[in-house]
Amino acid sequence: MxxxxxxxxxxxxxxxxxxxxxxxxxxxxxxxxxxxxxxxxxxxxxxxxxxxxxxxxxxxxxxxxxxxxxxxxxxxxxxxxxxxxxxxxxxxxxxxxxxxxxxxxxxxxxxxxxxxxxxxxxxxxxxxxxxxxxxxxxxxxxxxxxxxxxxxxxxxxxxxxxxxxxxxxxxxxxxxxxxxxxxxxxxxxxxxxxxxxxxxxxxxxxxxxxxxxxxxxSFQATVKEVLLNQNFIQEPFPLHSNLNLKYFLITGVGNPKNVYETAKSTLLSESIRTKFFPDHFEYATSSLLSLLNEIQTSEILITTEKDWIKMRKDTSFTGELVRRNIRVFLLLIQVSIxxxxxxxxxxxxxxxxxxxxxxxxxxx
Incomplete structure (x- = not known):
């Protein structure tokens, strides 16, 4: 080297x-x-x-x-x-x-x-x-x-x-x-x-x-659930009463490991599998549908606002989320100085x- x-x-x-x-x-x-x-x-x-x-x-x-x-x-x-x-x-x-x-x-x-x-x-x-x-x-x-x-x-x-x-x-x-x-x-x-x-x-x-x-x-993160069958309304999720949930984190940002660490500390969970893509990744229908097959039963899809704003445009993907009863959580990040x-x-x-x-x- x-x-x-x-x-x-x-x-x-x-x-x-x-x-x-x-x-x-x-x-x-x-x-x-x-x-x-x-x-x-x-x-x-x-x-x-x-x-x-x-x-x-x-x-x-x-x-x-x-x-x-x-x-x-x-x-x-x-x-x-x-x-x-x-x-x-x-x-x-x-x-x-x-x-x-x-x-x-x-x-x-x-x-x-x-x-x-x-x-x-x-x-x-x-x-x-x-x-x-x-x-x-x-x-x-x-x-x-x-x-x-x-x-x-x-x-x-x-x-x-x-x-x-x-x-x-x-x-x-x-x-x-x-x-x-x-x-x-x-x-x-x-x-x-x-x-x-x-x-x-x-x-x-x-x-x-x-x-x-x-x-x-530092980052201060909160989690909201996307209610897919209610026009994508986001609702705060009470994490303190749901500590045993399993997650599948998907993100394409500049520093995905930091998103993972933030998710771990926010969700209070070690049960988080990950799928990282390059920054500004364009989610094609084929890649989104293949991701669905990677999500295990009982896992919740979690992603960032930056990723979701692109994912949600694909109606075939969101339709499959609803059909398969896959929940979606968003990791909302704000800066604390x-x-x-x-x-x-x-x-x-x-x-x-x-x-x-x-x-x-x-x-x-």
Missing amino acids: KIFLYLFYPLSWIYRFLFWWSQSRILPFHLPNVLVISVGNLTVGGTGKTPFVQYLVRYFQKKYPSYAITILSRGYKAEKTKEGAILPSGNEPQLYGDEPSQHKEMFPDVQVIIGRDRKKSFLLYNKIQSKKHIVILDDGFQHKQLYRDFDFVLLDANSPFGNGLTLPLGFLREPIGHSKRANAIVFTKLTLQHKQRLDRYKKVLIQNDVTIPIFHS EEDEEMKSMLAGLVSTYESKTGQVSGT
Whole structure:
């Protein structure tokens, strides 16, 4: 393995040079009359951006109800990512992408816009004219084409830097030291086990001259049952009185092992079989129907909102679930910030600064 790394190590330097060269040629564009907050990664893979974006939306909707909110996303693997689009609903993930569709379903009043060219998509599809407007740039740390007022970089506490190498030999999109370009770092998916290693990770950041504020977050999960014969109404499920149930976990996310650990701790069960697919997996009818044959008698199908929003579109699959009397549970994940008051104070400061620049008066 070490010989392989030595032989191909120059590839990482070539990647870093090409990344630097492409980024250096870009002059960020200021979206007019909006406060732009970016949520992004230093690494490839899932770091919990989706629940963190939803945390921000919940905060701003509650604290600043007079503000409109837009989530601006590439719409990875969406059919309309090239031309761009504004989401009418969360019911067509194949057109608009699974994560944007999940955002739209969870927050119907939030404007969700997708497009590979996010500047063009926003200018073309934005329907909000008020200056009281917050744009959350989803997966935006490397998207230098747009100016942002604040940058969050999320680091997965399981393995924030991988092997420390950039693509193609490691998981880093750019070197660790580049995270100083952000305004704050959030360690995500924190557990008691990870806390013992955090000091080591923070030393790595300091060694790379990264001294920006650091926050810590964990997942808080709840479970709801999908009532398939009642128009997919989700009902809270009393787990405390059903500790002996068996589950079959199906998911296609960036870090499926973390979903599994979250499911174990939430369901209070060790009886969970798993089937993992690649991130943004498209569930074809054939794969869904074959999955049904893997579910054992008395097992409950459990999955994430991100997966279910794609699965449920297949009526032959949902029909078979009903026919075979297979129950479906959804794992609903929200972010909990350890330094919640400090985070909210910082976000309020961003709005206050934005209002001062634009002459606005807060509606709170």
